[in-house]
Amino acid sequence: MEFSSRFNLKFQRLCAMIWLWIALVLLLQNSRGLVSASNYLIGLGSYDITGPAADVNMMGYANSEQITAGIHFRLRARTFIVAEPEGNRVVFVNLDACMASQIVTIKVIERLKARYGDLYTENNVAISGIHTHAGPGGYLQHVVYIVTSLGFVQQSFDVIVDGIEKSIIEAHENIRPGSLFVSNGELLDAGVNRSPSAYLNNPAAERGKYKYDVDKEMTLLKFVDDKWGPLGSFNWFATHGTSMSRTNSLISGDNKGAAARFMEDWFEQNGTEISYSSRLGADGIPRRVSNIIPNLHSSYHELLELAASFQSPPGGPADSNMSIARRVRAGQANKPGFVSAFCQSNCGDVSPNVIGAFCIDTGLPCDFNQSTCDGKNELCYGRGPGYPDEFESTRIIGERQFRKAVELFNKASEHLTGKVDYRHTNIDFSQLEVTLPREGEGGASEVVKTCSAAMGFAFAAGTTDGPGAFDFKQGDDKGNPFWKLVRNVLKTPDREQIDCQQPKPILLDTGEMKQPYDWAPSILPLQILRIGQLVILSVPGEFTTMAGRRLRDAVKTVLTSNGHGNVHVVIAGLTNTYSQYVTTFEEYQVQRYEGASTLYGPHTLSAYIQEFKKLASAIISGEAVEQGPQPPDLLDKQISLLTPVVLDGTSSGVNFGDVSFDVPKNSTFKKGDLVNVTFWSACPRNDLMTEGTFVLVEILHGKDTWVPAYDDDDFCLRFKWSRPSKLSTHSHATVEWRIPESTPTGVYRIRHFGASKSILGSIRHFTGSSSAFVVA
Numbered sequence: 001m002e003f004s005s006r007f008n009l010k011f012q013r014l015c016a017m018i019w020l021w022i023a024l025v026l027l028l029q030n031s032r033g034l035v036s037a038s039n040y041l042i043g044l045g046s047y048d049i050t051g052p053a054a055d056v057n058m059m060g061y062a063n064s065e066q067i068t069a070g071i072h073f074r075l076r077a078r079t080f081i082v083a084e085p086e087g088n089r090v091v092f093v094n095l096d097a098c099m100a101s102q103i104v105t106i107k108v109i110e111r112l113k114a115r116y117g118d119l120y121t122e123n124n125v126a127i128s129g130i131h132t133h134a135g136p137g138g139y140l141q142h143v144v145y146i147v148t149s150l151g152f153v154q155q156s157f158d159v160i161v162d163g164i165e166k167s168i169i170e171a172h173e174n175i176r177p178g179s180l181f182v183s184n185g186e187l188l189d190a191g192v193n194r195s196p197s198a199y200l201n202n203p204a205a206e207r208g209k210y211k212y213d214v215d216k217e218m219t220l221l222k223f224v225d226d227k228w229g230p231l232g233s234f235n236w237f238a239t240h241g242t243s244m245s246r247t248n249s250l251i252s253g254d255n256k257g258a259a260a261r262f263m264e265d266w267f268e269q270n271g272t273e274i275s276y277s278s279r280l281g282a283d284g285i286p287r288r289v290s291n292i293i294p295n296l297h298s299s300y301h302e303l304l305e306l307a308a309s310f311q312s313p314p315g316g317p318a319d320s321n322m323s324i325a326r327r328v329r330a331g332q333a334n335k336p337g338f339v340s341a342f343c344q345s346n347c348g349d350v351s352p353n354v355i356g357a358f359c360i361d362t363g364l365p366c367d368f369n370q371s372t373c374d375g376k377n378e379l380c381y382g383r384g385p386g387y388p389d390e391f392e393s394t395r396i397i398g399e400r401q402f403r404k405a406v407e408l409f410n411k412a413s414e415h416l417t418g419k420v421d422y423r424h425t426n427i428d429f430s431q432l433e434v435t436l437p438r439e440g441e442g443g444a445s446e447v448v449k450t451c452s453a454a455m456g457f458a459f460a461a462g463t464t465d466g467p468g469a470f471d472f473k474q475g476d477d478k479g480n481p482f483w484k485l486v487r488n489v490l491k492t493p494d495r496e497q498i499d500c501q502q503p504k505p506i507l508l509d510t511g512e513m514k515q516p517y518d519w520a521p522s523i524l525p526l527q528i529l530r531i532g533q534l535v536i537l538s539v540p541g542e543f544t545t546m547a548g549r550r551l552r553d554a555v556k557t558v559l560t561s562n563g564h565g566n567v568h569v570v571i572a573g574l575t576n577t578y579s580q581y582v583t584t585f586e587e588y589q590v591q592r593y594e595g596a597s598t599l600y601g602p603h604t605l606s607a608y609i610q611e612f613k614k615l616a617s618a619i620i621s622g623e624a625v626e627q628g629p630q631p632p633d634l635l636d637k638q639i640s641l642l643t644p645v646v647l648d649g650t651s652s653g654v655n656f657g658d659v660s661f662d663v664p665k666n667s668t669f670k671k672g673d674l675v676n677v678t679f680w681s682a683c684p685r686n687d688l689m690t691e692g693t694f695v696l697v698e699i700l701h702g703k704d705t706w707v708p709a710y711d712d713d714d715f716c717l718r719f720k721w722s723r724p725s726k727l728s729t730h731s732h733a734t735v736e737w738r739i740p741e742s743t744p745t746g747v748y749r750i751r752h753f754g755a756s757k758s759i760l761g762s763i764r765h766f767t768g769s770s771s772a773f774v775v776a
Contacts, residue, residue, distance in 0.1 A: 038177035039417055040531075041083040042223050044232045044339040045170030048691045049096065049163035050074045051136040051156050053251055053684040054721050055642065057149035059098040059140075060133025061246040061466040064148040068136050070684075070720040070733075071694065072244075072252035072391070073261055074713040075135055077160070078341040079167040080223065080234055081175060082531050088420040090529045091125040091171070092536065092572070093164050094234065094341035096253040096260075098241070099129035100540070102521060102577035102631050103141035104157065108164045120168065123424040126527055126538045127164060128575040131344050132241035133466070134252035138642070140578060141634040143519040144455075144510050152638035159688060174336045178231065181222040182534055182568055183412035187404040188216055190255075190397050191239035193545065194351035194382060194464050195594055197369045197475070198587040202546050214238065214350045214545045218401070219570050220408040221416075221534060225336070230267070232339035233409050236536075236570040237401060238347040238545070242465035243384050243394040250718060255352055256342040258398030258715060263340035263405055268329075303774045306700060307747045308666055310772035315657020315680065318767035323692030323753040328711045342401055344573040346548025348541075348581050348594050352397040353382030357464035370475045371464050371592075377473055382464040395715065416532035423528050423615040426628035427607075429453075429579070429600045430511055430522040434607045448603045451500035453511030453520040453579075454493065456596030457483065460507060463593045474592040479505030501601050504591055511599070517637040520599060523629050525576040526608070528555075528615045534568045535559065535619075537612060538575040543582045544594055547605045550584065554609045558616040577631065582608060648682035648756040649729035656680055656756050657768025660732060663750075668774040671741045675750065677770040681733035682756035684721055686763050689753065695719045695735045700747035700772065709748070716740050739775055747772050 050071065058066045075096035083089030105127050112120040138146050138153025139160055146152055193199050193213040200207070207213075220235040241254035253260065319325075329337075357366040357380055359373035366373055366380035373379035384393025430452045438444040457476045462468030471480070493501075493509040510520035527538035537555060552569045559567050581597040588595040588602045598604050618625045650656060661678035669675055684694065693711035701707045712719045716738045723731040735750050750770040755763050 038179050038226045040178060040180060040420070041085055041175050042178035042180065042225065042231065043081045043171040043173070043175035044223060044336060045079045045167040045172075045174060046337065046339050047077050047163040047167040047170065048074055049077050049160050050251055050688060050690065051159045052153070052688060053694070053719070055683070055685060056136040056138060056153055056156060058134055059137030059145075059149070060131070060241070062148050063246045063466070066246055067249060068251055069249040069722060070251070070718065071712045072134070072250040072718055073257065073715055075132070075251060075253055075257065076260070077163040077167040078260070078339050079171040080232070080339070081168070081171045082180065082420055083175065084420045088422065089119070089124060090420055090422050090531065091120055091168060092234065092529065093125070093127045093167060094343045095127065095129045095160065095164070096132060096257045097129045097135050097160060098131055098133060098137070099574035099578040100127045100576050101140040101160070103633065103635055104139060104160055104164070105525075105576050106631070106633055107161050107635070111161070111165050112168065116172070122525065124422045124529070126529055126536065126572060126575050128343055128538070128572045130241055130253065130256040130342065131347060131542070131574055132244070132252060132254040132257055133246070134244045134248055134250065134254055136251065141638065142521055143513070143517065144508065145578065150641040152640045153642055154640065155685065155688070159690060176225055176227065178223060178225040180416040180531065181224065181412035182414050182416055183220045183222065183408040184217055184568070185404060185408050186216045187218050187237060187400065189354060190237070190400045191350040191352055192354050192356070193349050194357070195349045195474075195544075195587075195592045198583065198590040198592045198595060199349065199544075199546060201586045201590050202584055203586065206546070210549070215346065215548065218404050218408060219568055220405055220412060222409055222412040228335055230338070231336055233263070233405065234341040234343055235405050235408065236343045236345045236572065238345040238350045238548070239352045239397065240347050240350055240465060241344075243352045243390060243397050245390045246466040248390060250720065252394065255394050255397035255401065256344070258394055259342045259401040259405065260340050261713065261715060262398060262402040264338055266402070266406065267338040267340070300774070300776060303745070303747055303776070304666060304668070306703070307772040307774050310747070310749060312659040312662050312769060312771040315655040315766050315768035318753060318765045320687070320765045322765070322767065323689045323694070326696055326708050327691070327693045327713070328708045329713065340405070342405070345571045346543035346545060347573055348544035348547065348583070350545060351382050351463075351465050353384045353393070353465060355383035355385060355387055357382045366464065370473045372473055377461045377467045378469060380464055380467055416534055418532035419530065421530040421619055423618050423625050424525060424627070425611070425615065425625050426523050426525050426631060427611055428523050428629055429604070429607060432607050434603050434610050436603075436606055448606070449500065450603055450607050451511070451601035452497060453522060453599035454497060454501050454504065454506045455508040455510055455599065456504040456591055457507045458591050458593050458596035461593060475590060477503045477505060477591045479507065483507065503589060504596060504601070516639060517634050518632065521577060521579050521631065523631040524579055525631070526611050526615060527576065528612070528619055530619055533566050534570070537569065537571045539571055539573055539582070539608065540575060540577040541579045541582050542573055542594075543571060544584065544587060546584050546587065547582050550605065551609055551612060555612050555616045558613050559620065562620040645683045645685050645757050647729050647759050648686070648731065650680050651730070654680050656682055656754060656766040657752060659768060659770055662771050663773045665771070668776050669739055670776060671739050671743055673739050675737040675739065675773070676734065677750045678732050678734045679752040679768050681721060681731050681752065682754050683731060684754070686757050687755035687765065692753070694733065694753055696751040697737055698749050698751055699744070706749065710737065743775055745776055746774075748775055749773070
């Protein structure tokens with residue numbers, strides 16, 4: 001009896017254990033919906049597109065004096081591919097560049113067709129820019145966008161096309177089964193409306209539907225691989241890439257590029273989803289190096305002795321691949337790297353300079369309607385949260401986006417399911433008929449037209465992020481006689497164009513200016529990408545807040561009226577080509593900067609809504625759409641006036657890579673200190689160090705092994721290049737390292753890589769090192 005009861009007890013326990021294991025297996029299988037219940041094939045890729053860090057005008061502010069002279073941190077092309085296992089696929093590329101370029105898109109598609117056939121075409125590939133105003137220009141094909149860069153810059157163009165192609169190739173080769181999740185959330189402190197008087201001209205009833213005068217929502221797409229787990233994220237949020245000012249000369253991804261760098265470093269360090277704050281330094285930047293490098297030495301005197309044994313050697317030759325081999329983020333051969341992209345949306349009137357716009361002479365707020373100070377627009381500047389330090393403003397706005405993205409990444413639970421699909425068409429916006437309902441007349445309608453491209457007087461006034469010059473003002477709906485005379489030298493607009501563009505006074509009739517080739521685009525690509533319940537609207541310009549809301553609502557209405565209730569619609573701004581701004585009809589009447597830069601007249605937004613509704617309807621019905629007229633390929637017509645590098649030189653007895661300003665002998669620095677070292681250098685255009693670095697901070701491991709700790713893709717390290725005069729063959733590279741609070745105690749040195757050009761045109765690579773120093 002006792003044996004039988006013991007047997008029954010053991011049997012019951014065994015059964016209970018079996019049922020427990022079965023329950024656990026079922027639980028794990030069900031929970032895989034949040035981990036890797038794959039219904040798509042996914043792949044991500046990333047590649048360097050930093051470009052020439054010397055002599056090239058930056059794209060964005062149209063300031064001819066803003067010339068590249070170093071690197072704040074590197075620029076990248078980041079790509080995702082999503083495919084149905086036996087069906088459609090889409091490609092989205094996010095560029096750390098001011099905007100997409102029509103000729104870049106054309107040439108990338110040509111390369112993809114040559115490599116993959118019809119797998120990737122203009123129909124299912126979207127190329128979008130984050131709108132940094134701190135990247136090299138000269139890569140667009142229309143005259144008005146390359147005037148300040150002295151025409152076309154082949155090197156800028158090549159590095160972007162190469163980088164996009166290689167990021168897509170990497171994503172393609174990484175394609176594996178995986179899952180997608182979407183998440184939304186409000187980010188309140190990363191953007192303000194820089195043209196509030198124009199926004200207020202929208203109907204009060206419409207404005208009343210929204211709590212804010214800019215969009216505050218971030219939408220994040222999370223990628224989870226069946227084998228590796230989380231692979232990356234792309235998010236869309238509207239704020240301008242103008243934390244860095246119009247006088248900055250260091251290449252930078254601005255706030256969105258910074259956010260991407262922070263998030264990629266955060267994940268690679270943690271390897272899992274945890275609170276963002278657990279791995280942040282006091283400066284808000286992920287504590288990356290302290291995990292890579294252990295605290296190697298405990299004795300301060302031992303550190304001083306070690307540092308004293310490494311004095312700066314003469315500069316010497318280097319292998320051309322050394323800077324690539326020594327970079328910090330070399331990746332892992334057996335696992336895809338984490339890719340995080342912070343994409344642009346309807347940022348047209350959204351500024352990251354959230355403190356507001358103030359007069360630099362009085363400190364008082366600028367005029368509300370015209371953003372002037374005593375009638376002058378040149379004195380009115382927006383202030384970022386780190387004012388007066390633009391680098392700090394960039395960090396703060398980047399960190400705020402990064403923080404929100406981590407929150408959304410960690411909580412993303414809505415599983416994307418359903419079709420992958422796309423529609424693409426080219427539309428000639430120069431004379432597009434648009435059917436509009438007549439107010440108060442039942443079902444009556446009227447037909448209006450868009451106009452040939454033109455820019456208004458207020459365009460030249462600039463914005464509070466980057467004011468213009470002379471006596472131009474925002475809100476100018478009349479122009480002035482003097483500048484009209486100047487305009488007429490280039491092209492006098494005809495009466496039809498003047499009437500079409502009303503109330504915009506035309507400063508540049510760019511759509512009708514054809515010499516030496518087209519000044520502005522007329523044929524624009526419109527595109528919808530669909531991944532389950534996520535719908536991406538690829539627009540070739542900068543939509544204002546309300547213009548973007550109207551477009552999203554119109555498309556969402558088409559989709560939801562056909563049974564697609566749970567739909568996330570995002571706008572991907574500055575995609576596939578660039579055609580400046582799109583305002584609402586009401587904002588256009590005010591003729592602030594954005595209205596003056598709305599090229600195709602007051603009905604531009606209505607034209608977009610009309611054509612995107614057609615694309616959305618085609619997505620629902622499964623019908624094809626007409627491709628429309630092909631945009632022109634103007635590459636063979638491009639003119640470049642940028643002088644090439646002829647020769648690099650040094651003073652007698654000096655080598656390239658020699659230190660000209662070293663750290664003090666036996667020096668010790670604390671966390672937060674700034675370390676400065678200057679080297680004899682050569683023009684960075686000789687070798688862009690793509691996927692490499694111009695500068696390194698190295699830490700001593702043991703007695704004689706130097707390990708890379710920071711490179712020119714780190715926020716804390718700045719590479720500044722200069723020459724004593726424009727025609728001088730001599731140049732210097734200054735390295736500034738602001739020591740992060742998370743930096744481990746140890747012996748460090750700073751290193752520089754470069755390439756010089758001889759009079760015969762040969763390129764020779766070199767390197768140099770500073771004396772060692774202690775960080776305590």
